[in-house]
Amino acid sequence: MCMFVTSRARMSEIGCAEMNSSGQNWILGFERPDGKVGIRNHVAVIPTVVCATVVARRIAMSLRGASYVDNQFGCSQLEPDLEVTFRTLAGVGRNPNVASVLLVSLGCEELPVEKLADTIASSGKSVEVVVIQECGGTTSTVDKGVAVLKRLVEEASRLRPRRFDVSSLVIGVKCGGSDATSGIAANPVVGYVSDKVVDLGGTIVMSETPEMIGAEHVLIKRIAEPATRDKLLAAIKRWLKIAEERGVDIVGAQPTRGNIAGGITTIEEKSLGAIIKGGSRPIRGILEYAEEIKGRGLYIMDTPGNDAMSLAGMVAGGAQMILFTTGRGTPLGNPVAPVIKITGNPHTYARMRENMDFDASPVLLGQKTVSEVGEQLFELVLEVARGKLTRAEVLGHNEFVINKILPSL
Amino acid sequence: MGETKVLVLHPEDNVAVALTDLRKGEKIRVVKNGRVIELVLKSDVPFGHKVALEDIPKCGYVVKYGNPIGRAKVRIQRGEHVHVRNLESTYVRDRVCRDE
Numbered sequence: 001m002c003m004f005v006t007s008r009a010r011m012s013e014i015g016c017a018e019m020n021s022s023g024q025n026w027i028l029g030f031e032r033p034d035g036k037v038g039i040r041n042h043v044a045v046i047p048t049v050v051c052a053t054v055v056a057r058r059i060a061m062s063l064r065g066a067s068y069v070d071n072q073f074g075c076s077q078l079e080p081d082l083e084v085t086f087r088t089l090a091g092v093g094r095n096p097n098v099a100s101v102l103l104v105s106l107g108c109e110e111l112p113v114e115k116l117a118d119t120i121a122s123s124g125k126s127v128e129v130v131v132i133q134e135c136g137g138t139t140s141t142v143d144k145g146v147a148v149l150k151r152l153v154e155e156a157s158r159l160r161p162r163r164f165d166v167s168s169l170v171i172g173v174k175c176g177g178s179d180a181t182s183g184i185a186a187n188p189v190v191g192y193v194s195d196k197v198v199d200l201g202g203t204i205v206m207s208e209t210p211e212m213i214g215a216e217h218v219l220i221k222r223i224a225e226p227a228t229r230d231k232l233l234a235a236i237k238r239w240l241k242i243a244e245e246r247g248v249d250i251v252g253a254q255p256t257r258g259n260i261a262g263g264i265t266t267i268e269e270k271s272l273g274a275i276i277k278g279g280s281r282p283i284r285g286i287l288e289y290a291e292e293i294k295g296r297g298l299y300i301m302d303t304p305g306n307d308a309m310s311l312a313g314m315v316a317g318g319a320q321m322i323l324f325t326t327g328r329g330t331p332l333g334n335p336v337a338p339v340i341k342i343t344g345n346p347h348t349y350a351r352m353r354e355n356m357d358f359d360a361s362p363v364l365l366g367q368k369t370v371s372e373v374g375e376q377l378f379e380l381v382l383e384v385a386r387g388k389l390t391r392a393e394v395l396g397h398n399e400f401v402i403n404k405i406l407p408s409l
Numbered sequence: 410m411g412e413t414k415v416l417v418l419h420p421e422d423n424v425a426v427a428l429t430d431l432r433k434g435e436k437i438r439v440v441k442n443g444r445v446i447e448l449v450l451k452s453d454v455p456f457g458h459k460v461a462l463e464d465i466p467k468c469g470y471v472v473k474y475g476n477p478i479g480r481a482k483v484r485i486q487r488g489e490h491v492h493v494r495n496l497e498s499t500y501v502r503d504r505v506c507r508d509e
Contacts (some may be wrong), residue, residue, distance in 0.1 A: 180457035184426050188418060214500060218476045251500050263426070263457035265491070266498035269478035276418075276474055366413035366428045 002135035003128065003144055025166040025200060027385035030099065030159050033124025037168040038096035039320045039385045041159055042067040042336050043152045045102045045145075046089055048116060049074030049109035055138055056104035059130075059145035065153040066102075067335045070400040074111040078406045086111060086119075088290040088402045091316025093120035093127065097336045099156035100126040102149050104141070107133030126152060161387070167201030169385060170293055172314035172322045172337070173277045174207060176307040179327025180262030183273020185344025185363040185373075186325035192374025193323065193381060194279030194298070203296045205287070205319055206278035207303040207310040210239045213250055214267035215275050219300070223283045231286040235302040242405075277325060289403050290316035307332050308401035311339070321384060323377075331355045333397025338390040340380060357391050415460060417441050419475035424459040424491050426473075431460070437488075452490040459491040468506035471496050480506040 029037035046069045047056035053070065060068035069092055073085045093101045093116075101120050105113045113129060121127040128148050135141040173190055175182055194204045212219060216236055220229045243250045254267040264270045284297040290313045293299055303313040307330065311322055315337045322339040324332070329352030333339045343349050346361035358377055362368035384390055414435075415425035420442050431437070431454040439446045439462060446462060454460045459473065465485040470477040479498045482505045485491055497504045 184416060184418070184428075184457065214498075215476075260493060263455065263459065263492070265459070265493055265496045266479040267500050268476075268498060269473060272474040272476055272478060280475075363416070364428060366416070370418075 001131065002141075003130050003148060025382065026163045027166055027169060027382065028161040028387055029164040029168055029385075030096070030161050031164075032096050032099075034094075036096035036123075036318070037164050037320075038098065039169075039387075040097040040336065040338065041065075041099050041156055041161070042097055043100050043102065043149065043156050044069050044093060044098045044336060045104065045149065046093060047071050047074070048089065048103050048105045048111050048113050051075070051106040051109070052104040052132060055132055055141050055145065058142045059102065059104065059149055062142070062146045063149055063153055065157060066149055067098075068398060069335045070398070071402060073402055073404065073408075075109045076408045077110065077404075078409060081404050081406050081408075082110060084289055084404070085402050086116060087288075088312055088316040090116055090119040091290045091292065091318070092312070092336060092400075093125070094123045094292075095315055095318060095320070095336050097320050098125070099159060100152045101128070102145060102152060103127065103129045104145060105129055105131045107131045126155065128152065165201070166197070166382065166385070167296070169197060169202040169321065169381075170205065170319050171197060171202070171381070172205045172207065172311065172317075172319035173324075174307065174310055174314070174322060175211075175274055175277055175325040176332065177326040177328035177330045178274070179345060179348075180264075181344035181348075181361070181364050182325055182327045183264070183270070183276065185370075186327070186342050186360045187273060187277040187344075188370045189344070189360045189363060189373045189377055190277040190323050190325055190342060191279045192370055193378050194277065195281055196374070196378055197381075198279060198281045198298050201296060203293060203299065204278060204281075205293055205299045205301050205314050205317060206275065207301045207314055208274070208305040209235050209300075209302045210243075210250065210305045211274040212236060212271055212300075213240065214254065215271035217268075218272065219275065219283065222281070228283070228286055232283075232300065235286060277323070287317060289313045293318045304403060306401070306403075308399045309403045311337075312400050312402055321381070323381070325360075329355060331392065331395065331397050332399050333390075333392030333395070335398035335400050338384050339392045339397070340377075340384060340390050341392065342377065355391050355395070413438070413440075415439055417462070418473060421472055421475045423461065423463050423465060423472045425462055427454045427456055427458050427460060430454075430456050448488045451486055451488040454490045461485045461487050461489050461491050463487050465491075480504075482506070
């Protein structure tokens with residue numbers, strides 16, 4: 001079969017007049033069949049294996065309203081990595097920013113395509129599959145895929161967003177390309193917003209476990225359940241062991257010479273400057289990479305520090321938006337979640353202006369307090385959650401990298 | 410809020426971060442818990458580096474972001490630059506302060 005349909009959720013038109021939020025803290029959301037709320041309405045085109053990436057990309061680029069999700073794996077992987085690939089692709093497909101999904105399969109990959117389609121479709125979304133080996137090769141599959149995608153995009157465009165309370169937000173927080181200003185200005189400002197979102201009933205997820213080494217003593221004090229505490233400590237130990245096996249002494253190598261020149265004295269100080277972006281509220285749970293975020297409040301996801309891998313994991317977990325702080329400036333985005341770029345470095349804000357969404361440098365310049373600038377960032381979060389495009393979205397940054405631990409076979 | 414030269418990241422901190430290169434002898438005003446603290450710098454403090462807001466005894470904790478970031482290797486005076494010379498991590502093997 002060149003093409004098969006897994007499920008066809010009823011695409012009902014949702015009235016836009018209804019308001020179930022009061023006050024100013026509303027967002028514009030697309031309600032999905034499983035009750036989750038997205039702030040974008042993408043049709044995701046996902047290759048289930050690297051061999052299908054060129055075909056999938058050509059299909060996605062043919063039409064407006066489709067979003068291509070990259071995947072370099074799906075075959076020749078050892079079981080734990082194949083499972084991570086599966087969980088990540090399933091999670092992105094189930095992310096509430098996604099209206100429906102077109103999977104592009106080669107046909108003989110190890111990744112179980114039908115199971116992937118079923119897992120995504122169990123959220124009530126339409127999932128369709130085109131198979132290159134069955135459709136007759138590259139151009140025939142592109143033609144077939146575009147025809148299917150056209151229908152999915154038209155169906156998705158019938159959905160109307162409506163007002164929801166800010167407590168529907170699930171936001172991932174991340175820092176990358178950090179410098180001396182990150183821990184002083186940008187991360188504390190994001191931490192202010194994290195606390196505010198949690199206090200309003202929303203959800204924050206913080207990742208990059210290796211960056212937490214040196215701050216375990218602070219993090220575990222914020223975890224109520226002993227089993228959850230143990231889970232975090234075990235995750236940190238695992239990273240230390242992986243590094244040690246490769247001859248890397250993470251604790252001994254931190255802070256780096258550059259950090260010390262910038263004023264960071266100890267590993268505790270460096271890690272505290274990183275985790276401050278998650279705010280100060282109790283930690284509700286420790287999630288595996290790409291594991292679904294089920295509750296509300298503050299969560300930690302065990303991911304590498306790598307920016308694109310970390311974002312992919314949090315978005316697969318259900319994050320609809322990313323707050324990304326950077327000192328040096330990075331253009332990184334994500335195919336389904338808007339990424340807000342925040343810098344506390346005034347020079348970076350000027351030099352990388354076209355990629356930066358928010359200037360936190362008034363904190364650094366002593367002109368405004370963390371809470372004053374944090375309130376401004378919160379306003380931007382609301383705007384983006386009401387449809388304003390971020391710089392990464394406008395510029396088409398859709399980087400997506402799935403975590404991988406073992407060698408391929 | 411007017412221009413300030415240092416930033417206190419948490420009300421419980423005993424250090425502040427320099428927002429510009431500061432010179433020995435410079436007078437600094439810091440607002441902490443709504444109270445104004447005035448300091449005279451005992452050493453140069455470069456941008457991004459820390460200055461002690463109060464005297465910290467030897468092996469006392471240095472607190473930033475509301476949490477200990479290490480312990481004082483030697484007694485640190487109010488107004489002094491706090492860095493590798495007088496602050497040590499509790500993670501490193503060779504350290505002056507051991508748990509008492």
